[in-house]
Amino acid sequence: MNFERTAKALSEIERKTLEVLADEKEKGILDISKESELDKDSVRRAVGWLAEKKLIELKENKAENLVLSPKGKEAFEKGLPEQRMMKALHKLGSKAGFGKVMKEACLEKTEFNAALGKNKRKAFVFIIKEKEPMIELTEVGLEFLEKTPEEKIVLDSIENKQVSTETAEEKETEIITELIERGLAEKKESTERLARIKEDGKKAVSLLEKSGGKRAYNIHDPAPTIFIGKKQPYIQFLQQIRRKLTELGFKEMETNLIELEFYNFDVLFQPQNHPARSWTDTYQLKGLKKGNLPDKKIVKLIKEAHEFGGKTGSKGWGYDWSAGIASRLMPAAHGTAASARQLVKGVEVPGKYFAVARCYRPDVIDATHLSEFNQMEGFIVDKSFNFRHLLGMLKQFAVEIAGAEDVKFYPDYYPFTEPSVQLSAKHPQLGWIEFGGAGIFRPEMTEQLGIEGKCLAWGLGIDRLAMFKLGIKDIRHLFSSSLNWLREEPLVNME
């Protein structure tokens, strides 16, 4: 049974090799190659495999081979030097000077001299002394030109492996010795592997003849790997949350990598002397200092909110607000800058908004910090909203997005929301995690900009969740630079 499977699973080259050996003769690689019309490498491989399967036996045989030297090869292809000399002479009108003949026959000086000596001895050429020495082709030479000299025949036999030191006849041996002396051929010792079919091999051949020769596959053989095109797991994760939010009725807001301080801070009611605006907490730009503030009316509203609370009943921060500071540019420091832009642009009431924003902070990069990261933020707005809706919205996020079983709220502080909340979610595997921050936008922002309704703003700590879902411990891995990891990471529904 096992033997039958082995036989049927023989590959094409194994099969052909075995068929050649079926006559029970001992054969070398070359012989098999010739008979099977397989190239030598394939035969070598097939012989190895067949021996392993115990269908044939191998014997190593030390043999002395004859091979041609590079010069011999040249002679094999272009003819022997003496022939080439005569052909050249014939072409040059049977008589020519030394130099001309040498050039026409493409012979080197030493080769030329040897060939000349040989041809003279055989009386194929004469040397005539005129102004300069000339070579002339004789009648005998001309006659011989049509024939193939014995040396060439032996040379060809060597190249074609038709003759060896062992098989050569007496006459051939003489010529071989001459060729070796002339440096055209050489003896080379080699090990030859000889294959002979075994009993099992014969059985296999007859089995194959009966079965009609269709190869059986081993389904357990390894198949080549294909690397499919795949989406980056972290982008895919963000994309799935995006989809979730749009299903919940959220509209996506535009985000900027580079933002005016106006949107990053001022619209969000962060006073211009706020410690968070200082140099160590945010990146600053070189060579790109100021941008353009929006409509003057809007700028005036924000200025008044900061200075005395505007029309909102707030005291404001009580300082001279500077448009110069507000028009400075900076790498966006938080996703709320996108909300600020939306508030200025105008919002629909009721409305739900979100943004996935790339943000920057001058943190030294390590396993828990990136200096460039994504934030997912937004707000919902309606006249009817109150603090309890804020808690309701956060609970919905925790359940829908993080798959949380329970939530807990903690008082928190953000300069732009009051009241402010921190959301902790109890994840079935992660336990309690800080999942987000939220609050109601201060009236100095919303009322002042004429928005009729309360804006319940939120930001989610999605990186932690992404790391968990992707099973990674190092936050830098979200932007993975390992192709192997990206290739091997399974495609999963991350919800």
Next chain:
Amino acid sequence: MPTLEANKKDLETLIGKKFKSRAELEEALMYAKAELDGLEGDELKIDVKDTNRPDLWSIEGIAREIKGRIGKEKGIPVYKVGKSKVKAKIEKGLENIRPKAAYAVAKNIMVTDELIRQMVQLQEKICQSFGGKREQVAIGIFDFDKIKGNVRYYAADPEFEFVPLGYRVKMNLAEILEEHPKGIEYGKLLKKFKKYPLLVDEEEGVLSMPPIINSEESGKITEKTRNLFIDITGFDQEKINVALRIVCCALADRGAKIESVELQYPNGKKLVTPNFKNKKFKIRKEYAGELSGLDKTDKQFETLLKQARYNVKNNGVNFEIEYPSYRQDILHEVDVIEDIIISEGFNSIEPATVSVSTIGNELCEVKDNDVLRDCCIGIGLQEVLTFTLTSREKQERKMCTEEQNFVEIENPVSENWSVYRKSILPELLEFLGMNKHAVYPQRIFEIGKTVHFNKKSDTGVTEKNKLCLVLASREANFTHAKSALQAVCNARKWKFSLTEKDDPRFEKGRCAEISIGKRKGIVGEINKKVLSNFGIEMPVAAVEIEL
């Protein structure tokens, strides 16, 4: 966010309640917007989340807040202020240097190691964050019994000498700025002036050189010290008054008797500090209910307010409230309403379902990019994600291009993240360079933002989305890259044309500029020099197009 170190027993003594479990302590800390960050034995680490409430940046302040919430005290804490005999004279010449001051005396205090630790911590937190690294608020605390008579604050010559705290020899003011560790740290606040602020007593004994250093003579507080003198300097009287109140309340909470000091400014204006006069504010009752969503009677609201340490009168329409003078964060009714909600307890409020229905939508650009991602994945490319911040080294030098203008970071953490990328290609080449061990062919792509100067935009830049794909294999060539480009363009029905181009990033004669309408791009075989710069040993063909 300020982090405080404290002792659990000390906190319990200040509150007058023992916490039986960690959970109970955590629950109580929530009332002070604080979070337990660590608990080892009796040592506590507490994060205070409110960066706008310096009165909560001390263990005494946290205890005070909790006392109200758990019913140990109600309404505004009452601090009695006696009158000390000390008078303070502020002389001319300080107007530009450091013009404002506030003083107080705290008597009969039991100085312990814990008190010293808490005072140092409070001083540090107030001066660093609220005081803008001592610029706007600097605090000095002295042994009152070493001070003789009245005090005088004036602008002294740099040659004036005294022994600074922790030293044994006299140094002059200029030397202190140059050589003393505190002088080196805070010297930039004074160096531009010709004279420096100095606080002395009646016998010319130095108390301190604000905002740099106290004197060894009176600035040293030990367990033997019984009475303290507090000096606060800055530029804004209201701001330093708040700081003084916070320090005085903390000392009073530990049993000190606070006494005031009478100040006279050069213009003759007199002032008595500290002043604990409560501040007034009005809350619309209706608004409190509307914003908090709490369905409460007036009485219940009043109780919640008192728990949050407000005094309340109900005048029918409004709650007329008073709040403690150490608070400076109340700008709008919402600030008080948040305190009402904290008193109620965030977790005892029933969340309400948001039933507003709206129609969601992703950004057009996001949807477009997503279609393109699908095209690239269809071709069999792996998506990767790299950073938008990068280095000139990668974008310019390794790419063998000429010097370009990048939007650059003024204060980079590292040169590796110091400019905004203009092209994604170098980032993907770097990716290949880091993955030489992975099986080839390697075929990757990224769609992302690049940043380019644009004076017409309000932010001074255009943020262009680009698609970049790179193919690395033994056979990778121009034709492969063009095939990929063609496939993407066909899928999106974009018509593209190619023009021969010489580009140092690409092999000569193996590069073309792409035009898709007005949008440009480049396709070709990456130059061997560039490949070796990124350590890539395989031919690479690439496409990058603007989207």
